[in-house]
Amino acid sequence: MSELILDTITGKSTSTTITIGSTPVVSASATSMTIRGEGSAQTSIQQGLAKQWSRVSGAGMSVSDSFNTSSVTDSATGKAAPVFTSNMGGTVYNTVFGGDDKQDGGGVFVVNINDAVTQATTGYGFSVKKQSASAIAFADLNQNGSSTVFGDLA
Numbered sequence: 619m620s621e622l623i624l625d626t627i628t629g630k631s632t633s634t635t636i637t638i639g640s641t642p643v644v645s646a647s648a649t650s651m652t653i654r655g656e657g658s659a660q661t662s663i664q665q666g667l668a669k670q671w672s673r674v675s676g677a678g679m680s681v682s683d684s685f686n687t688s689s690v691t692d693s694a695t696g697k698a699a700p701v702f703t704s705n706m707g708g709t710v711y712n713t714v715f716g717g718d719d720k721q722d723g724g725g726v727f728v729v730n731i732n733d734a735v736t737q738a739t740t741g742y743g744f745s746v747k748k749q750s751a752s753a754i755a756f757a758d759l760n761q762n763g764s765s766t767v768f769g770d771l772a
Contacts, residue, residue, distance in 0.1 A: 633647075641653065642654050666768075668767065668768060669770075670700065670765075670766070671685050671765065672684040672690055673762055673763070673764050674690055674759065676758060677758045679691075687701070688703045689701045695757065696747060696757050697743065697745045698744060699741055699744075700741050700742065701740060701741040704771055705740055705772045706767070707769070708739060709738055711737065712768040712769060713766070714766045714767075715763070716765075717746055717762065717763040739772060742765075
């Protein structure tokens with residue numbers, strides 16, 4: 619087995635394709651790189667990776683695990699605001715949420731952007747509502763809530 623140790627690979631032009639095995643990795647510019655995904659489709663490495671995620675639970679929205687999350691502020695029942703360690707490049711990015719309630723075995727959680735805390739380059743807010751037989755109301759997560767962000771870092 620051979621070993622290659624180096625600090626920089628420099629292509630012959632701005633647009634360079636490096637093939638690892640049978641997978642091409644294409645650098646079209648200094649800030650853009652793609653890799654062949656499923657079939658022949660190219661996937662942007664920058665846009666295709668999660669830039670932040672956090673997993674929270676309980677009345678205090680305690681963080682059980684996270685990535686690029688400096689803190690999560692518990693602003694009210696069913697409302698929280700993750701703060702990024704490394705900021706996003708702008709205020710328009712994709713946020714995905716989910717939650718579960720395994721303690722009492724009932725209800726459906728609806729998690730979405732909290733209108734009171736707008737998306738910012740430094741973080742965002744989310745709210746959690748639980749549907750029971752009689753009502754839909756803000757609720758803290760008994761078990762786990764997850765949020766993930768995709769977009770461009772600053």
